[in-house]
Every structure is written in C-alpha cells, then in structure tokens.
Amino acid sequence: MLGYELSSLKERFQIAGLDSPSLDAELIISFVLGIPRSSIYAFPERIISFVEIASIEDLVGRREKHEPMAYILGEKEFWSINFAVDKNIFIPRPETELLVELSIKNLDRIEFPVILDIGSGSGAIGVSIAKELKNSRVFASDLSKKATVCSMQNASSFSLENYSVLQTFMMSGILEKNIFNLIVSNPPYIPTCEIANLDSEVANYGPSMALDGGKNGMFYLSEIISKAPSYLFSEGVLLLEIDHKQAEICIREINSSGKYSTPVIHKDLAGLKRVVEVKKN
Ligand SMILES: C[S@@+](CC[C@H](N)C(=O)[O-])C[C@H]1O[C@@H](n2cnc3c(N)ncnc32)[C@H](O)[C@@H]1O
Known part of the structure; x- marks a missing residue:
C-alpha cells in the first residue's frame, strides 16, 4: 500500500544519509505512479502493483547511492x-x-x-x-x-x-x-x-x-x-x-x-x- 511504501522509503533514505528523505521519497513515488505528490497522502491505502514496485526499487537504489534527483527524474527546474x-x-x-x-x-x-x-x-x-x-x-x-x-x-x-x-x-x-x-x-x-x-x-x-x-x-x-x-x-x-x-x-x-x-x-x-x-x- 502507498502509505506503507512511503514510510519505508523515507526510512531507507534517512539511513542512506540523504538531506531530504521525505521529499525524495514523495518525488520518486509520484514520478513512477504518475500522480501528484498530494495524492500520496490523500490515498494511502492505494495498492501498488509488482511492476510499479520494481520501478520504484530501481530508482530508490540509485538514490541510495546518492545519484542526484535531477538525473533520476530526468529534469531540473x-x-x-x-x-x-x-x-x-x-x-x-x-x-x-x-x-x-x-x-x-x-x-x-x-x-x-x-x-x-x-x-x-x-x-x-x-x-x-x-x-x-x-x-x-x-x-x-x-x-x-x-x-x-x-x-x-x-x-x-x-x-x-x-x-x-x-x-x-x-x-x-x-x-x-x-x-x-x-x-x-x-x-x-x-x-x-x-x-x-x-x-x-x-x-x-x-x-x-x-x-x-x-x-x-x-x-x-x-x-x-x-x-x-x-x-x-x-x-x-x-x-x-x-x-x-x-x-x-x-x-x-x-x-x-x-x-x-x-x-x-x-x-x-x-x-x-x-x-x-x-x-x-
Ligand atoms: C558549469 S557548466 C554550465 C552549464 C549551463 N550553462 C548552466 O549554467 O547550467 C559548463 C559547461 O561548459 C561546457 N564546456 C566545457 N568546456 C568547454 C569548452 N572548451 N567550450 C565550450 N563549452 C565547454 C560543458 O560541457 C558544460 O556544459
């Protein structure tokens, strides 16, 4: 479920020593699921498919190695x-x-x-x-x-x-x-x-x-x-x-x-x- 996935990613990013673990977790989830960040909190019970989990895992692994978010998401404002x-x-x-x-x-x-x-x-x-x-x-x-x-x-x-x-x-x-x-x-x-x-x-x-x-x-x-x-x-x-x-x-x-x-x-x-x-x- 979305709420569980979010808190698990935040914890992993904290352990990895990232500066903004919550923001990075939200951005990766919203990028993979194609939903706005606000929806993550609005629908914490949403089920995540195996395919979506695999895509999230791939990006999370890169972020844990401190690859910049801009390269992971492919854009920078x-x-x-x-x-x-x-x-x-x-x-x-x-x-x-x-x-x-x-x-x-x-x-x-x-x-x-x-x-x-x-x-x-x-x-x-x-x-x-x-x-x-x-x-x-x-x-x-x-x-x-x-x-x-x-x-x-x-x-x-x-x-x-x-x-x-x-x-x-x-x-x-x-x-x-x-x-x-x-x-x-x-x-x-x-x-x-x-x-x-x-x-x-x-x-x-x-x-x-x-x-x-x-x-x-x-x-x-x-x-x-x-x-x-x-x-x-x-x-x-x-x-x-x-x-x-x-x-x-x-x-x-x-x-x-x-x-x-x-x-x-x-x-x-x-x-x-x-x-x-x-x-x-
Ligand atoms: C610090 S980055 C700046 C990029 C962009 N202008 C910015 O502010 O985000 C420096 C840029 O200079 C380019 N560069 C390095 N050596 C160069 C050269 N001899 N002639 C032209 N561009 C060069 C790099 O490829 C890189 O894109």
Missing part, C-alpha cells in the same frame, strides 16, 4: 522552467539564475538583442533568456555534442525559434566579430585539485568537463575575458559566473586588458561574490 537533463549534462543550479536576471536587466531596452551563452549545458541560461525576451536572438556554444543536443531539445520543447547552438570550443566557431550585445557564461571554474572535495553528488555524477577549470579554475574565465571584446559591440556587456575566491583575479585581468569599464561584482543569495559584470569600452 530552473527559472521556473523544467529543463530535461541526463547524466551527460550539468544540472543547472539556483545561483545561476542571477546571470539570467542580470542579462534581462541589461537587455530589456534593446529592441533586438543578440546574445552568446558560452558553455550552454542544458540551455538553462540561453533558453531562459530566449523564452523571456522573444525579440532576442540567442546563440549558444558547448564543446559537448550531448549538451548541444540537449539544449536544442529543451529550446524546441518551448517552440523557441530564436535559440541556436554550436558545438565548438568556447567562441572559436564564431567567425563574425563585434556582433553581440551580451556575452554570458557559467564556464567550468572549479580548480582541478578541488573537484574531489566537492559534494559527492556533484563530484561523482555528471560530466567532469563541466566542472574542471584547470589549475586555479581560471582557464576558461581568462579565455573569455581576453577574447570577448572582439565579439561584443562597443558598450556590450560580459557577465561571468565565478567562485567567490576568483573575484580579485578576474578584476585584475579585466583591468589589465584595458578593454572594459570598471567591473561590478554581484553577490548571490548566500552573500558570496558570484557574478562579474563588465562593459566593453
């Missing part, structure tokens, strides 16, 4: 949109919504803005902007073929015709210069030596190429800071997600390039320096 994800795709994080918010703020007075999202993953940033600003044209790049397919599918599921994605290294496949009003990126920025210390759900699952930013985590951030001015219009904006420890070095690189105005650092909801915003001179 970001900017109030459900993005399809799988184990080859970086799971979008709530902090990254700050990049979308600042992008929209910078673009809302431009009639037909042109945007580049570097390292697009699921399309969390670029697809959210394309959906929000219907007159925009969003281009995205990712080195991973699987990520480009995923973001294109996410864009298609909202019938967005203003989003396209290119499989390339950073900006290297983009031949035209001075064409973007805004370049935005959440690139890999974790120092290689710190990856093993991340939360096990992040370190053990998902594509490592989405995390590894090289020796001090600055490889891609530096690449973007040095190359973005060639691709931006004059007064075009660059927005970069960073780790708070990278703020000072980013500011130094931006200032020494001589190609940008004074950088502004934005903090996330946890009060950590999270986004660098700067305008091309």
Whole structure:
C-alpha cells in the first residue's frame, strides 16, 4: 500500500544519509505512479502493483547511492522552467539564475538583442533568456555534442525559434566579430585539485568537463575575458559566473586588458561574490 511504501522509503533514505528523505521519497513515488505528490497522502491505502514496485526499487537504489534527483527524474527546474537533463549534462543550479536576471536587466531596452551563452549545458541560461525576451536572438556554444543536443531539445520543447547552438570550443566557431550585445557564461571554474572535495553528488555524477577549470579554475574565465571584446559591440556587456575566491583575479585581468569599464561584482543569495559584470569600452 502507498502509505506503507512511503514510510519505508523515507526510512531507507534517512539511513542512506540523504538531506531530504521525505521529499525524495514523495518525488520518486509520484514520478513512477504518475500522480501528484498530494495524492500520496490523500490515498494511502492505494495498492501498488509488482511492476510499479520494481520501478520504484530501481530508482530508490540509485538514490541510495546518492545519484542526484535531477538525473533520476530526468529534469531540473530552473527559472521556473523544467529543463530535461541526463547524466551527460550539468544540472543547472539556483545561483545561476542571477546571470539570467542580470542579462534581462541589461537587455530589456534593446529592441533586438543578440546574445552568446558560452558553455550552454542544458540551455538553462540561453533558453531562459530566449523564452523571456522573444525579440532576442540567442546563440549558444558547448564543446559537448550531448549538451548541444540537449539544449536544442529543451529550446524546441518551448517552440523557441530564436535559440541556436554550436558545438565548438568556447567562441572559436564564431567567425563574425563585434556582433553581440551580451556575452554570458557559467564556464567550468572549479580548480582541478578541488573537484574531489566537492559534494559527492556533484563530484561523482555528471560530466567532469563541466566542472574542471584547470589549475586555479581560471582557464576558461581568462579565455573569455581576453577574447570577448572582439565579439561584443562597443558598450556590450560580459557577465561571468565565478567562485567567490576568483573575484580579485578576474578584476585584475579585466583591468589589465584595458578593454572594459570598471567591473561590478554581484553577490548571490548566500552573500558570496558570484557574478562579474563588465562593459566593453
Ligand atoms: C558549469 S557548466 C554550465 C552549464 C549551463 N550553462 C548552466 O549554467 O547550467 C559548463 C559547461 O561548459 C561546457 N564546456 C566545457 N568546456 C568547454 C569548452 N572548451 N567550450 C565550450 N563549452 C565547454 C560543458 O560541457 C558544460 O556544459
């Protein structure tokens, strides 16, 4: 029966040391049975078939090994949109919504803005902007073929015709210069030596190429800071997600390039320096 299954799963998830055992149990049951979470409590006496129990067991076993819920359910909510994800795709994080918010703020007075999202993953940033600003044209790049397919599918599921994605290294496949009003990126920025210390759900699952930013985590951030001015219009904006420890070095690189105005650092909801915003001179 449903009520019994729910309490048994909660207990197993508690023993496995998961942070939200009740929520995870509810989500897995409602996903497999195709019912809203509220129905679990409304109909605790509902009988569960052997086939349903087998499917629940399969997902529960994965969750007990701390596989992220987003991979188990195949989706993650970001900017109030459900993005399809799988184990080859970086799971979008709530902090990254700050990049979308600042992008929209910078673009809302431009009639037909042109945007580049570097390292697009699921399309969390670029697809959210394309959906929000219907007159925009969003281009995205990712080195991973699987990520480009995923973001294109996410864009298609909202019938967005203003989003396209290119499989390339950073900006290297983009031949035209001075064409973007805004370049935005959440690139890999974790120092290689710190990856093993991340939360096990992040370190053990998902594509490592989405995390590894090289020796001090600055490889891609530096690449973007040095190359973005060639691709931006004059007064075009660059927005970069960073780790708070990278703020000072980013500011130094931006200032020494001589190609940008004074950088502004934005903090996330946890009060950590999270986004660098700067305008091309
Ligand atoms: C931290 S994830 C961000 C994904 C997505 N933008 C988000 O915020 O959820 C970084 C992304 O950069 C991509 N990437 C890694 N190296 C790259 C490169 N050299 N050129 C383009 N994209 C790259 C990864 O495949 C991954 O999708």
